[in-house]
Amino acid sequence: MHQTLEAALEINLLHANQDGADRNRAILDEWGIRCLNLMSSPGAGKTVLLEKTLAQLNGEINIAIIEGDMTTELDADRLRQYGVPVIAINTGRSCHLDSKMVAGGLHRLAHEYDPTVFDLAIVENVGNLVCPAEFEVGEHLKVALLSITEGEDKPLKYPLMFQEADCLLLTKMDLAPYLDIDINRIEANVRQMNPDVTILPVSAKTGQGLDAWVMWLRSGVRNRVSI
């Protein structure tokens, strides 16, 4: 009988993804681009928020979009109408973007455009409250969306997504009169694990809160200190 030996590895399972994310961030820094990772469950309103954001900014900030979608380019096509570069990444059966996919997106951006003209890259992640929270893609800031129809308990049930967010947008605020939802309760639940997050109630339909959101974006672009 052969002796059983042991080798200590102590390697993080996400090590390769994290390395890739750090490389992406270094490339973005070199180009002078700040990068946002936009995450939420499916249907919380990421794409419509981007549409309204692009319309409101009207070219004031040079934005490139990296669009993660499982199989289609439907979202990418919607955003292209605003005259910004949209790099579509089909994730196939994968339920999140990882740093390798985004590296491919950055490569395409640099191939098709002069990347140094952009101020901001917004990565629209695949709609999912679980996996994207574990896979950093090279972003400087994380933005989570929670539509108020989803319920007050979601930050408690999906804590990682909300714990790491720098900004939380409470979307579909125009529906508040029709729902038994306690907005303060959502905020309190989020602050249990993320006391410093910026929380902005918005409605893409009525335009409520979009000014505050755009202001947050502007300061995010200006403040180039790495997080």
Place this chain on the structure above:
Amino acid sequence: MHETDMTKALILTVKDWYKAQGDRAKIKKIHLVVGNFTCVEPASLQFAFAVQTRNTFLEGVELAIRETPLIAFCHTCQAEYYPEIGWQYSCPDCHAPMEDIRSGRELKIDRIEYQESPALETVT
């Protein structure tokens, strides 16, 4: 579904180690540490590992997963506490937010148990 990706990462890492040993190690068991405050479900990881290692050098290798609890440290109370995932994250005594996580975020390959292959031992 992300357990599939985690498993891929696990297999690649172990493969690197295996190659570094000159393909001589007969791997018996891989020990993982998975925190309760991660997005990884140990049962799904076991399943993905069994499926993805079929017909590879890792077929039949046992995956031992040690789970670690979520433990936070409250700086106001100067004490550790166990947040209740899905329910309550702030300090149960003073209600300060959970800011300092001491355990529960682990997602690592801890160690590998192996035997040296007898056939190659005689060659070298």
